[in-house]
Amino acid sequence: MDIQNYPAEPFRIKSVEYVKMISREQREAVIKKAGFNTFLIDSEDVYIDLLTDSGTNAMSDRQWGGMMMGDEAYAGSRNFYHLDETVKEYFGFKYMVPTHQGRAAENILSQIAIKPGQYVPGNMYFTTTRYHQERNGGIFVDIIRDEAHDASINIPFKGNIDLNKLEKLIMDKGADKIAYVCLAVTVNLAGGQPVSMQNMREVRDLTRKHGIKVFYDATRCVENAYFIKEQEPEFRDKSIKEIVHEMFSYADGCTMSGKKDCLVNIGGFLCMNDEKLFGDAKELVVVYEGMPSYGGLAGRDMEAMAIGLKEAMQYEYIEHRIKQVRYLGDRLLEAGIPIIEPVGGHAVFLDARRFCPHLTQDQFPAQSLAANLYLESGVRSMERGIVSAGRNKTTGENHAPKLETVRLTIPRRVYTYRHMDLVADAVIKLYQNREQIRGLKFVYEPKQLRFFTARFEEI
Numbered sequence: 001m002d003i004q005n006y007p008a009e010p011f012r013i014k015s016v017e018y019v020k021m022i023s024r025e026q027r028e029a030v031i032k033k034a035g036f037n038t039f040l041i042d043s044e045d046v047y048i049d050l051l052t053d054s055g056t057n058a059m060s061d062r063q064w065g066g067m068m069m070g071d072e073a074y075a076g077s078r079n080f081y082h083l084d085e086t087v088k089e090y091f092g093f094k095y096m097v098p099t100h101q102g103r104a105a106e107n108i109l110s111q112i113a114i115k116p117g118q119y120v121p122g123n124m125y126f127t128t129t130r131y132h133q134e135r136n137g138g139i140f141v142d143i144i145r146d147e148a149h150d151a152s153i154n155i156p157f158k159g160n161i162d163l164n165k166l167e168k169l170i171m172d173k174g175a176d177k178i179a180y181v182c183l184a185v186t187v188n189l190a191g192g193q194p195v196s197m198q199n200m201r202e203v204r205d206l207t208r209k210h211g212i213k214v215f216y217d218a219t220r221c222v223e224n225a226y227f228i229k230e231q232e233p234e235f236r237d238k239s240i241k242e243i244v245h246e247m248f249s250y251a252d253g254c255t256m257s258g259k260k261d262c263l264v265n266i267g268g269f270l271c272m273n274d275e276k277l278f279g280d281a282k283e284l285v286v287v288y289e290g291m292p293s294y295g296g297l298a299g300r301d302m303e304a305m306a307i308g309l310k311e312a313m314q315y316e317y318i319e320h321r322i323k324q325v326r327y328l329g330d331r332l333l334e335a336g337i338p339i340i341e342p343v344g345g346h347a348v349f350l351d352a353r354r355f356c357p358h359l360t361q362d363q364f365p366a367q368s369l370a371a372n373l374y375l376e377s378g379v380r381s382m383e384r385g386i387v388s389a390g391r392n393k394t395t396g397e398n399h400a401p402k403l404e405t406v407r408l409t410i411p412r413r414v415y416t417y418r419h420m421d422l423v424a425d426a427v428i429k430l431y432q433n434r435e436q437i438r439g440l441k442f443v444y445e446p447k448q449l450r451f452f453t454a455r456f457e458e459i
Contacts, residue, residue, distance in 0.1 A: 001327075001330055001331070001334060005323070006323045006324070006326070006327045006417065007316075007319055007320050007323055008320075009320060009413075009416065010314075010316040010317060010320050011060075011413060014061070019046075019047055019048075020044075020047070021047045021378050022045055022047075022378065024375070024376075026045070027045070027374060027375050027378060028375060030042075030045045030374075031371050031374055031375050034455075035443065035444065035454070035455025035456050035457070036367065036368065036371040036440055036455070036456040036457065036458070037367070037371075037451075037453070037454055037455060037456065038051060038370050038371065038374055038380050038381060038382060038383075039051070039382075039451070039452050039453065040453070040455070041374065041380060045378075046374075046378060046379075046380045047377070047378030047379060048377075048378065048379045048380070048415065048419055048422060048423060049380050049411070050347075050379060050380060050381050050382075050407075050408045050409050050410065050411075050423065051380045051381065051382050051409065052382060052409050052411075053260055053346050053347065053409045053410060053411050053412060054257060054259045054260060055101075055259035055264070055265045055266055056259075056265075056411035056412075056414065057259070057260075057263045057264065057265065057308075057411055057412040057413060057414065058411070058412065058413040058414050059263060059264065059265070059304060059308065060263070060307070060308075060311055060413075062307050062311070063263070063264070063304040063307045063308055063311075064304075066300070066303040066304050066306075066307045067300040067301075067303065067304055068300075069300070069303055070298055070299035070300025070301075070303055071299040072298060072299045072300070073299070074291060074294070075291050075293055075294075076293055077293055077294055077299040077302065078299075079299040079300065079302040079303040079306070080098065080293040080294060080299070080302055082302070082303060082306045083096070083098065083269070083302040083303070083305055083306040084096050085306075086306040086309055086310065087269060087271065087306075087309070090241060090244055090245060090309060090310075090313065091218070091244070091245070091248045091254065091271055092245050092248050092249060093248065093253060093254070093271035093272060093273055094272070094273045094275075094278075095271065095272050095273070095275070095278035095281075096269050096270070096271050097269060097270045097271075097278070097281045097282060097285050097292055097295060098267070098268070098269045098285075098289075098292075098293075098294060098295030098296070098297055098302060099267075099268045099269055099270060099285065099289050099295045099296055099297075100266065100267065100268065100289055100295065100296030100297055101257055101258070101259060101266060101267065101268045102128075102217075102219055102255055102256060102257025102258075102259065102268040103128040103129075103132070103257075103268075104268060104288060104289055104295075104296065105255035105256060105257075105268050105269060105270035106128055106129050106132040106133075106255050107132050107288065108270055108281050108284045108285060108288065109132075109215060109253075109255055109270055109281075110132040110133050110135070110136040110138065111136055111284060112277055112280040112281055112284065113179055113180055113213070113215070113277065114133060114136045114137060114138040114179040114180075115137065115179065116136070116137025116138075117137060117139070117177070118137070118138055118139070118177055118178065118179040119138070119139045119140075119141050119169060119173055119177055119178050119179065120133045120138040120139065120140050120141070120178075120179050120180065120181075120182055121140075121141045121142075121143045121161075121165075121166055121169055121178065121181050121182070122140065122141070122142065122143065122144075122181065122182035122183065122184065123142075123143060123144040123145075123148075123159055123160070123161045123182075123183055123184055123187050123190075123195065124142055124144045124148060124159075124184070124187050124188075124189050124190050125140055125142060125189065125389075126184065126188055126189060126217065127388055127390075127449060127451070128449065129182065129184075129217060129255075131448065131449060133179075133182070134393065138179055141169055143161050143162055143165040143166050143169065144159065144160070144161060144162065144187065144190065145158065145160050145161070145162045146162070148187065148190040148193060149190075149401075149402040149403060150402070151191070151338070151339070151340040151341065151349070151351040151353075151354070151403060151405070152338075152341060152351075152354075153341065154341040154342050155342075156194075156196070156227075156231045156342070157193070157194055157195060157196040157199065157227070157231070158187075158190055158191070158193035158194075158342070159184065159185070159186055159187035159190055159193035159194050159195040159224075160195055160196055160199040161181075161183060161195070161199060161203050163199075163202055163203070163206060166181065166203070166206060167206060170206075170210055170212070175210040175211055175212055178210075178212050180212065180213040180214060180215050180252070181203060181207055181212060181213070181214045181215070182215055182216075182217060183195065183200070183203060183214055183215070183216050183217070183251070184216070184217035184219075185200075185216055185217070185218060185220065185221050185224035185247065186220045186223055186224045186227070186344060186345050186346070188219075188220075188346075189384055189388075189401075189403065189405075190340070190344075190403070191340030191341075191343075191344045191347075191349045191403075191405070192220070192223070192325075192343075192344020192345045192346045192347050192349075193342075193344050194223070194224045194227035194228065194231075194344070194345065195224060196228065196231075196232060197228050197232055197234075197235065197243070197246065197247065198232070200247060200250040200251075201250055203250070204250035204251075213252040213253070213274075214250065214251045214252055215251060215252060215253045215254055215255065215272075216247075216248065216251045216253075216254040216255075217254070217255055218248070218254035218255065218256045218261075218271075219255075219256060219257045219260045219261065220260050220261055220345055220346055221244055221247060221248075221254075221256075221261055222240060222244065222261040222312045222313065222318055223261065223318065223321070223322065223344075223345030223346060224247065224345070225240050225243040225244045225247065225318075226240065226318045226319065226321075226322050226345070227322075227345065228243050228247075229243055239313075239315070240313045240314070240315055240318060241313045244313065252272060252273055252274065253270070253271045253272030253273060253274070253277070254270075254271045255268070255270055256268050256269050256270070256271070258305045258308070258309075260346070260412075261309070261312050262305045262308040262309045262312065263308030263309075263311055263312055263412055263413070264301065264304045264305045264308050266297070266301055267297050267301050267302065267304075267305045269295070270285075317413075321345075321412060322345055324410060324415075324417065324420065325343060325344070325345065325346065325347065325348060325410050326343045327417060327420055328343075328348050328408065328410070328420040328423060328424060329343030329348045330343070331420065331421070331424035332348060332350075332424055332427060332428070335424070335428045335431075336431075337350065337355075337427055337428060337431055338350070338351040338353075338354035338355055339351055340403070340405060346409060346410065347407045347408055347409040347410060348407075348408045348410075349384065349403075349405040349406065349407050349408070350366075350369065350381075350405060350406040350407075350408065350427065351403075351404070351405060352365040352366035352369050352385060352404045352405055352406055353365065353404045355369055355406075355431065355434060356368070356369055356434060356437050358434075358435060358437075359437070359438075359439045360439070361385070361386050361400055361404055362386070362398070363439025363440065363441075363459060364383075364385070364386060364387055364439060364440045364441075364456065365385070365404060365437070365439070366383040366384065366385035366386070366387070366404045366405055366406050367383040367385070367387050367440055367456060368437050368438060368439060368440050368458075369383075369406045369430075369437060370382060370383050370406045371440075371456075372430060372436070372437050373406070373426065373427065373430055376426060376429065376430050377422075377423075377426030377429075377430070379408075379422075379423055379426050381406050381407060381408050381409070382406065382407045382409065383405075383406060383407075383451060384403070384405045384406070384407045385401060385403065385404035385405055386398055386399070386400055386401065386404060387450065387451045387454065388451045389401045390449070390450060390451075408423060408427075438458045438459060439458070439459040440456040440457065440458060440459060441456060441457060441459055442454060442455070442456060443455050443456060443457050
C-alpha cells in the first residue's frame with residue numbers, strides 16, 4: 001500500500017475522550033449478557049466503536065462555539081433561520097422543516113406523500129425508511145441495478161437506479177400508483193455505494209414525463225458528491241457545494257439525517273418544493289416534533305447543524321473522510337478478506353457469506369460475525385443482513401437479502417489511521433480462525449426493527 005494515497009487528518013485534536021480495553025473474559029460475559037447483539041453492549045465496554053456513523057461525529061471548535069449561541073425561544077429561534085438559509089443555499093429547495101433526526105422526517109414524508117396501496121420504488125431498502133413507507137400503506141419495490149446485490153463486483157456507481165426496472169413498474173402499475181421514487185445518495189445497505197449525476201438526470205427525465213415526484217434520502221449526500229467529483233469527468237473541476245446543489249436540482253425534496261453529513265450528534269430535516277406538502281408537513285411536525293421553527297431540536301443543535309453542513313462541503317474534509325474508509329478497505333483486501341467492493345463512503349462491509357461459508361443464512365452469520373469480532377477485539381460493528389431485513393408482513397417469513405454483511409462504520413473526525421490498522425488486524429485474525437464462529441438463533445424477537453433489540457444465543 002502506498003501511504004501517499006491517504007491524506008493526513010485535516011484537523012488538530014484539542015480535546016480527548018479516554019477509552020479502555022477490557023479483558024477477553026470480560027468481553028465474553030458482556031456479549032452473552034447482550035444476547036450477542038452489539039446494539040445492547042454498553043459504550044464503556046467498547047474499545048473502538050464502529051457501530052454507526054449516525055450522531056457519533058466529533059464537532060469542530062466552530063460548532064461548539066455556535067452551541068453557546070443557542071436561541072432557545074419556543075418559536076422563531078434565530079438558529080432556525082440560520083439553518084433554513086443554509087439548507088436552502090446548499091440544497092436549493094423552497095421549504096425546510098426541522099426534525100429531531102432523519103427517521104422523523106421519513107415518518108412525516110410517508111404520511112403526507114403515500115396513499116395506501118401505492119408503490120414506493122427505491123435503490124435498495126433502508127430499515128427505518130421502508131418501515132415508515134410500509135406502515136403508511138406503501139409497497140416498497142427495489143429498483144437498484146442488479147450488480148449492487150453482488151458484493152464481489154467492483155464497478156463505479158453501484159447505487160444507480162435501473163431505469164428499465166423503474167419504467168417497467170410505471171408501465172405495469174400506472175403512474176398514479178407510484179407515490180414517489182425514493183433515491184438514496186449514497187446507498188447504505190449496498191455498501192455505501194454512490195449514484196452518478198447522469199443517473200439522477202435520467203431518473204428525473206423519466207419521472208417528469210409521468211408526473212412522478214422524486215425524494216432523495218440525502219443522509220450522505222456530501223460523500224456521494226465526492227464520488228461524482230472523483231469519477232465523473234465533467235465534475236472534476238466543480239466544488240463539492242456545486243455538485244451537491246446540482247444533485248438536488250433533480251429532486252422534489254429530501255429527507256436528511258443531520259447526524260451524518262451535517263457533522264452533528266442529533267438533528268435532521270425534511271425539504272420539498274411543493275407548497276401543499278409543506279403545509280401538511282408543518283401540521284404533522286407540530287404533532288410529533290414541536291413548532292415548525294424547532295422541530296424537536298434545541299436552538300443550539302440547529303446552529304451546530306448549520307455550521308456542520310458548511311464544514312462538510314470543504315474538499316479537504318471529505319477527501320480525508322472517504323480515503324480513511326478506503327484505507328481500511330484496502331488493508332482488508334490486501335489480506336484477502338471478503339468485503340463489498342468497491343469500498344463506499346461511510347463504512348467497510350464484510351461479506352459474511354464468504355467470511356463464514358460454513359453457516360447458512362438462517363443461522364445469522366453476519367450477526368454472529370459481529371458478535372465474534374467484539375469478543376476477539378473489543379471492536380463493535382453492526383449486522384446488515386437477514387436480521388436487519390426483518391420479516392414479510394404477509395407470510396411471516398424472513399426477508400432473505402442477497403447481501404449478508406457486517407458494517408464497520410467509521411465516525412467522522414473521531415479515529416486515526418492507527419485505529420484503522422487495529423481494526424484491520426482484528427478482522428484478519430478473526431478470518432484466520434473463522435471456523436470457530438457459530439450460528440445463532442433468536443431468544444427474543446421484537447415485531448418492529450428487530451435488529452435494534454433482538455437477543456440471540458449460540459446454536
